[in-house]
Amino acid sequence: MMQNYYGNGNRLPILLAEVPLSTSFLSAESKGDEDDEEKAQEDKDDEDEEDKIQIPDLDSTKSNLTLEQHTRYKQLLHDIYFSNRNRKVSVKQKREFHSLRSLVLAEREMYRQALIRFRKENMRRFLEIGFDARTYCFWVLLYFYMMPYFG
Amino acid sequence: MGVIVFLHDAILWLIFLEFVETSNEKYQYTKEIVLYSSKKARSYYSHWLDKSNFTSSISNFGSSIQQISLELFALPHHSLDIMIPDDIPSHISRENGEHLKSQQPFGNIVAKILGDGNKHMRSVRNISNDFDRIFENDFLKSYKSTTENTRTNGFLRHDKTAIELVKKHDIDLVITDKSFIATCQRPGERTRWKLPLSVLSIGPSNKLTSIIEDLLPEPQNPRECITEGINHAAWQHFASKVNTKNIQDKHVDFKYILVVLQSSIRPKDKSIRVLVRCENKRYSAEGYPLRIFTHLEYFKERGDEIRSSSEVISWLVETTLQPNVLVKEISIDASSGLVLEEEVKNHAHILSEPTLDARKHFDCASAVFRGVSLLPEGEFLARFPGVDSSGILLPLSVSLHKANDEKKGNVTSLNIEREFSRAEEVHLNGQSLLDCFHMWNWNNVVSNVPFTFQVDETN
Numbered sequence: 001m002m003q004n005y006y007g008n009g010n011r012l013p014i015l016l017a018e019v020p021l022s023t024s025f026l027s028a029e030s031k032g033d034e035d036d037e038e039k040a041q042e043d044k045d046d047e048d049e050e051d052k053i054q055i056p057d058l059d060s061t062k063s064n065l066t067l068e069q070h071t072r073y074k075q076l077l078h079d080i081y082f083s084n085r086n087r088k089v090s091v092k093q094k095r096e097f098h099s100l101r102s103l104v105l106a107e108r109e110m111y112r113q114a115l116i117r118f119r120k121e122n123m124r125r126f127l128e129i130g131f132d133a134r135t136y137c138f139w140v141l142l143y144f145y146m147m148p149y150f151g
Numbered sequence: 152m153g154v155i156v157f158l159h160d161a162i163l164w165l166i167f168l169e170f171v172e173t174s175n176e177k178y179q180y181t182k183e184i185v186l187y188s189s190k191k192a193r194s195y196y197s198h199w200l201d202k203s204n205f206t207s208s209i210s211n212f213g214s215s216i217q218q219i220s221l222e223l224f225a226l227p228h229h230s231l232d233i234m235i236p237d238d239i240p241s242h243i244s245r246e247n248g249e250h251l252k253s254q255q256p257f258g259n260i261v262a263k264i265l266g267d268g269n270k271h272m273r274s275v276r277n278i279s280n281d282f283d284r285i286f287e288n289d290f291l292k293s294y295k296s297t298t299e300n301t302r303t304n305g306f307l308r309h310d311k312t313a314i315e316l317v318k319k320h321d322i323d324l325v326i327t328d329k330s331f332i333a334t335c336q337r338p339g340e341r342t343r344w345k346l347p348l349s350v351l352s353i354g355p356s357n358k359l360t361s362i363i364e365d366l367l368p369e370p371q372n373p374r375e376c377i378t379e380g381i382n383h384a385a386w387q388h389f390a391s392k393v394n395t396k397n398i399q400d401k402h403v404d405f406k407y408i409l410v411v412l413q414s415s416i417r418p419k420d421k422s423i424r425v426l427v428r429c430e431n432k433r434y435s436a437e438g439y440p441l442r443i444f445t446h447l448e449y450f451k452e453r454g455d456e457i458r459s460s461s462e463v464i465s466w467l468v469e470t471t472l473q474p475n476v477l478v479k480e481i482s483i484d485a486s487s488g489l490v491l492e493e494e495v496k497n498h499a500h501i502l503s504e505p506t507l508d509a510r511k512h513f514d515c516a517s518a519v520f521r522g523v524s525l526l527p528e529g530e531f532l533a534r535f536p537g538v539d540s541s542g543i544l545l546p547l548s549v550s551l552h553k554a555n556d557e558k559k560g561n562v563t564s565l566n567i568e569r570e571f572s573r574a575e576e577v578h579l580n581g582q583s584l585l586d587c588f589h590m591w592n593w594n595n596v597v598s599n600v601p602f603t604f605q606v607d608e609t610n
Contacts, residue, residue: 059453062607063599070600107603114604115590123584125449126373129485131579 058114064107065100073100212532212552212565214540219522219549221535223416224515226339226460307428308349308362316407316426317353317360324520326363328429331410332468333366334516336461338535338547341586343369345534345570350526361523363533367567368574374447374587376577377485382445385481386433404431404440408472412517415510423520429472439477442469444496447485449587455482456589463504464512466496519549530554532565 063070076097080089307313313325326334333344345367353360371379406429413422431440444465448456466478478496483489494500501507523533530553537550542564552565593599599606 056604058604061604063604065600065603065606067606070603070606073600104600104603111603119585119588122450123581123588126584126587127579129373129377129449131373131577 055117056110056114058111058118061110061114065103069100069103073097073104076100210567211555212567213555214542214552214564215538215550216553217522217526217551218537218539218545219519219551220547221338221515221518221549222547224337224511224518225547226337307364308351310405310428312405313362313407313426313428314353320409320426321358321424322360322409322426323424323524324361324363325426325428327365328427328468328472330363330366331425331427331472331516332465334519335464335468335512337512337515340459340461341372342461343535345369345532345565347567348523348531348533350523350528350531352528359524359526359528361520361526363523367570370573370576370578372578372583372586374449378445378447381447381483381488382443385443385445385483405429406431406473410472412513412520414517414521415514420521423517423524425520427472431473435477437477439475440473442476442478444478444480446480446482448482448491449485449589450591451484451486451491454591454593456591458504459589460504460507460512463501463507464509467498467501467507467509467512470497470501522549522551526551534565538564 065073076093080094080097307325307327316322317325330344330346333346336342336344346363347367348361348363350359350361352358408427408429410425410427411422412425414420429440433441435441444462446456446458446462450456466480469476469478480492480494480496481490482492484491501509519533523531532552532554533549534552535549537545537548539545539550590602592601593605
């Protein structure tokens with residue numbers, strides 16, 4: 001269905017280099033200012049609270065459902081909602097589907113919590129790709145350094 | 152003492168210069184992209200300001216005179232941080248493998264997902280009579296501009312072909328394709344637009360007709376900025392790879408499509424006759440108009456991102472207005488620049504999107520057009536999200552602002568020139584970064600139920 005035309009390492013001509021991920025600007029940003037320190041402390045407190053609640057990590061947490069349960073849920077979902085309407089679904093199958101569905105919904109809520117945590121931790125990536133944080137940092141430093149000369 | 156200070160300064164300068172050199176080397180292409188985006192905003196700005204006869208009369212707009220509520224059409228998750236979509240809605244069914252059948256409120260659609268080997272085939276569509284009531288987009292009812300009338304001025308209000316069609320066919324509203332797509336977006340998903348519009352008595356028996364111009368550029372978030380730049384790079388890439396007919400923008404074709412919009416919420420209301428002007432700049436080797444949408448994958452190591460409903464509705468509007476258009480989506484790994492996938496999108500892909508409710512998108516556009524059609528003759532600006540007369544933001548409403556004449560000393564709340572200078576900004580605050588996130592499906596996990604943790608296959 002989907003074809004990968006350029007999957008063998010070809011890039012758009014303008015994109016000749018890989019982008020390194022830098023964290024120097026952002027980590028340096030939170031230093032120095034007292035307000036930022038307070039915020040950082042608050043964030044740290046929040047994180048501690050989150051740790052107490054045990055919000056799962058998106059990458060390392062595995063599903064509570066087994067492989068069979070995943071497959072069965074998808075099959076029942078298809079049979080009940082998306083297959084030919086003339087085909088009858090037994091009461092037993094419906095009960096099985098609803099019990100599986102409650103498990104899936106519970107896991108989705110945990111997944112949502114994990115996503116919120118993930119977003120907080122990874123939002124810097126949108127700055128690191130495409131926005132030259134180091135040069136920005138340079139101009140800010142230069143501005144403050146040259147200020148005395150220009151009054 | 153002076154010498155020491157001088158040496159100290161010189162050393163600092165050297166450190167700074169070396170620092171810039173190394174950083175420039177690493178970030179060369181990304182800087183080009185950001186610069187391109189800001190240049191584009193500037194060129195857009197000059198395009199508008201060059202038309203002095205247009206901007207001199209309508210560059211300033213007063214406070215809101217009317218509001219159109221879009222609360223009914225808002226996406227259900229507009230107030231939540233993260234929305235986990237439910238399973239595929241029941242109106243879509245899969246038949247015969249790749250065939251998709253949809254029972255939309257406005258009719259039945261059958262479509263097939265096609266591979267690249269079948270790219271000459273079009274998607275199969277069975278459209279019932281109900282569907283025709285909403286769209287009259289038959290090729291026979293569309294018009295192609297053949298004269299120079301169209302391109303004398305970039306603005307729709309100066310387009311002689313469009314005005315002739317309005318006079319002949321009792322049209323309520325004229326709009327460009329870009330603005331039509333913008334109005335079809337539902338509130339709640341980073342939706343924002345500003346549309347300059349004129350209400351003129353050009354119709355038969357001096358009937359008032361609204362003419363909506365191209366939307367004004369808006370400030371961007373990092374994802375939008377990089378996507379726009381990479382989309383430009385993708386066009387350059389295709390210009391060299393694909394034998395396209397008019398890749399250099401030398402010849403622009405306009406096509407006029409009559410769309411009849413009927414509100415599904417108020418079916419007894421009179422339908423709105425909308426003339427949409429589609430701008431075709433580039434064509435595929437087979438001669439089909441070409442649209443390229445770029446999607447950046449920021450977390451490719453985890454999985455494919457789910458497309459937002461505004462992205463999907465863009466495909467739907469493009470393929471519905473001009474059934475022969477070739478809508479290509481290129482997904483690119485943002486960190487490496489690798490082209491991951493290139494796919495032609497048709498109705499089957501649109502139907503298979505679990506979160507899309509096309510009816511509500513078109514109802515949203517219909518509500519905006521109804522509100523605009525109540526305006527008296529004059530120049531206006533519609534903006535979403537709206538602001539009320541005291542300047543408070545209305546996240547689920549469109550506000551309409553009347554043009555002000557500065558000479559009379561009216562208070563101006565919106566100025567086009569100021570809006571253009573703001574459009575060059577890229578917002579880097581926390582909310583803007585959070586807006587960049589998309590949800591994704593896990594990589595290489597076929598058996599996983601969507602939006603759950605990865606299955607432990609050893610379990």
